[in-house]
Every structure is written in C-alpha cells, then in structure tokens.
Amino acid sequence: MRLRELIDCEIKRIISKPWLPFTFLFVISIFFANHIDEFELDASSDSLLLENDEDLRYYRSIKARYGDDEFLVVTYQPQNELFSADTIDHLKQLRDELSTIDSVESVVSILDVPLLKSPPKSLSEIADEAPTYFSPGTNKEMAKNELLNSTLYRDLIISADGKTTAILLNLKVNETLEIMIEQRDALRLKRLSGSLSDSEFKELNTISKEIKNFRKQERDKNANMVATIRAVLDQYKNKAGIFLGGVPMITVDMI
Incomplete structure (x- = not known):
C-alpha cells in the first residue's frame, strides 16, 4: 500500500509541474546533440559477438x-x-x-x-587453363546447356x-587489419587464461585502439x-x- 501511495504522489507531482520532465528531456537532448559527431557505430563481428565466443573463434580459424x-x-x-x-x-x-x-x-x-562440357574435354586438356564462355573453341549452345543443367x-x-x-x-x-586482429585475438586468449603479462596488457590496449x-x-x-x-x-x-x-x-x- 505504501508503494502505491508513493507512486500516486510522484504522478501527481509530475502532473502538477509538467515542465520539469520536459525540461529534463530537453537538456538531455541538447547534450547528446552536441556530441552526435563523436558517435560511431561498429557493425563488425567484434562488436556484435562476445570476444570469447566459441563460434566466432571457429569461424576465424x-x-x-x-x-x-x-x-x-x-x-x-x-x-x-x-x-x-x-x-x-x-x-x-x-x-x-x-x-x-x-x-x-x-x-x-x-x-x-570453367566449362568442362562445351565441348567435353579431358583433364589433361584443361590442366593448364579451363575454358570459359569466350574461350576459343567454346560452343555457345553447349555452354548455355551446361550452365543451365550443371549442378555446379x-x-x-x-x-x-x-x-x-x-x-x-x-x-x-x-x-594489415587482419594481422592485427589475429595478434589481438591471441592476446585476448592469454587474458582469458590469466597468463597475460603487464607488457602484453599494454600491447593489447594499443592494438585494440589501432584496430x-x-x-x-x-x-x-x-x-x-x-x-x-x-x-x-x-x-x-x-x-x-x-x-x-x-x-x-x-x-x-x-x-
């Protein structure tokens, strides 16, 4: 009952002075508007998944x-x-x-x-270079049929x-970015295992900022x-x- 009374009291206070919440929201909006240029959205896998995500590590391997x-x-x-x-x-x-x-x-x-049946060729014939649609000797009608019917x-x-x-x-x-990500991930694994030294911790922070x-x-x-x-x-x-x-x-x- 006490909680209900407190809620009712706060609601009445807001209703009696509606300018207070609007003023608060206005100030907050101005603050974020002034910092909108600093906002960055990173939609990479690093930001969308946990750093120790097993599926992410498997994907990267x-x-x-x-x-x-x-x-x-x-x-x-x-x-x-x-x-x-x-x-x-x-x-x-x-x-x-x-x-x-x-x-x-x-x-x-x-x-x-590569077209292997337009016309059909042996493996030795295509060992150096497989024929394509515009290769000399390619039969265009056979190429069309192969492209439409090949399960490949x-x-x-x-x-x-x-x-x-x-x-x-x-x-x-x-x-360069790929190499840096590999280095960072290796350091993250050491951090998870608790074997990261102070110098490696600094290196991890530096690499993370560079990434x-x-x-x-x-x-x-x-x-x-x-x-x-x-x-x-x-x-x-x-x-x-x-x-x-x-x-x-x-x-x-x-x-």
Missing part, C-alpha cells in the same frame, strides 16, 4: 585456413533472353566495368566459370529457369565502394533488373 569471405553479389535479370548476343554483350560490359573498381579483387559471372551452376550462379544470373564481386582484404581506427577507415572506404558500385549498376538498369546484396553493403546501409 576456418577463414584463416580457406581464405577471406568478403564479397558482394549482383543479381542480373535481363529484359531479353539471357543468352542472346545483345544480353551477353551487355553483361560483359557490366562485368568489365565492375572489375575496374579499386576495392574489387575479382569478378565471377557465367562468362568466367544451376540455382547458384544462374536460376533454374535461366532468367536470372548472379555476379560475384570478391573484395580486397586489408591484410578501432583501422575499422573506421574501412567503414569509410566500404561506403565509398558501395556508392561507386551502385553508380555503375545504375548505368546498366536500362536493359536489366539489377540488385546489389551482401554483408558489406548491409553494414554500410546500417551505419
């Missing part, structure tokens, strides 16, 4: 073994038939322009994947109905990269429905 997985995906649905000469030429121009963007390491499309490509790089294809943009990796600065630079660079890619894609939307996707793009849009 796999990534260290098999390579990085930073990429974007462009879906391409032409107005005309996908394998028509005009559409293939349009797709090639798009692929070539995307490959010139600084942050893009490589581009993979239906024009770049159907529903992965090309839809089952042959109306939509994907373009994979492999992004360049900041090797934070590097990540800010990476966020700015990724924002510019996504804007550049979107500008390129916009130039090709007159003949196809084109959409961009991928974790780096989502991260940029979140921030």
Whole structure:
C-alpha cells in the first residue's frame, strides 16, 4: 500500500509541474546533440559477438585456413533472353566495368566459370587453363546447356529457369587489419587464461585502439565502394533488373 501511495504522489507531482520532465528531456537532448559527431557505430563481428565466443573463434580459424569471405553479389535479370548476343554483350560490359573498381579483387559471372562440357574435354586438356564462355573453341549452345543443367551452376550462379544470373564481386582484404586482429585475438586468449603479462596488457590496449581506427577507415572506404558500385549498376538498369546484396553493403546501409 505504501508503494502505491508513493507512486500516486510522484504522478501527481509530475502532473502538477509538467515542465520539469520536459525540461529534463530537453537538456538531455541538447547534450547528446552536441556530441552526435563523436558517435560511431561498429557493425563488425567484434562488436556484435562476445570476444570469447566459441563460434566466432571457429569461424576465424576456418577463414584463416580457406581464405577471406568478403564479397558482394549482383543479381542480373535481363529484359531479353539471357543468352542472346545483345544480353551477353551487355553483361560483359557490366562485368568489365565492375572489375575496374579499386576495392574489387575479382569478378565471377557465367562468362568466367570453367566449362568442362562445351565441348567435353579431358583433364589433361584443361590442366593448364579451363575454358570459359569466350574461350576459343567454346560452343555457345553447349555452354548455355551446361550452365543451365550443371549442378555446379544451376540455382547458384544462374536460376533454374535461366532468367536470372548472379555476379560475384570478391573484395580486397586489408591484410594489415587482419594481422592485427589475429595478434589481438591471441592476446585476448592469454587474458582469458590469466597468463597475460603487464607488457602484453599494454600491447593489447594499443592494438585494440589501432584496430578501432583501422575499422573506421574501412567503414569509410566500404561506403565509398558501395556508392561507386551502385553508380555503375545504375548505368546498366536500362536493359536489366539489377540488385546489389551482401554483408558489406548491409553494414554500410546500417551505419
């Protein structure tokens, strides 16, 4: 009963002087508005997961073994038939322009994947270089059939109905940042085990600050990269429905 009376008393006080809470909220709003430029949102795995997360450590061990997985995906649905000469030429121009963007390491499309049955070749024939769509001797009709029916490509790089294809943009990796993250994670593991020395503790703090600065630079660079890619894609939307996707793009849009 006493608690109820206190609550009622506070409610009456607020109602009798409504300007008090509004003044408080106004002051708080002004304070945060003055510091809005200092606000930073880090949507990396470091900030979204606990530093001792087992799944994160396993993911990083796999990534260290098999390579990085930073990429974007462009879906391409032409107005005309996908394998028509005009559409293939349009797709090639798009692929070539995307490959010139600084942050893009490589581009993979239906024009770049290896074709083993167009016509069929022995392993010795493709040992040095596997043929692709524009390779001399590639049968275009057989290539179309292979791309549409191969379990390697159907529903992965090309839809089952042959109306939509994907373009994979492999992004360049900041090797310096990756090395620093590995060093920091090794020090974090030592801290969890209680064997971190004073000098290593200082080193951990220094590396963590450097990583934070590097990540800010990476966020700015990724924002510019996504804007550049979107500008390129916009130039090709007159003949196809084109959409961009991928974790780096989502991260940029979140921030």
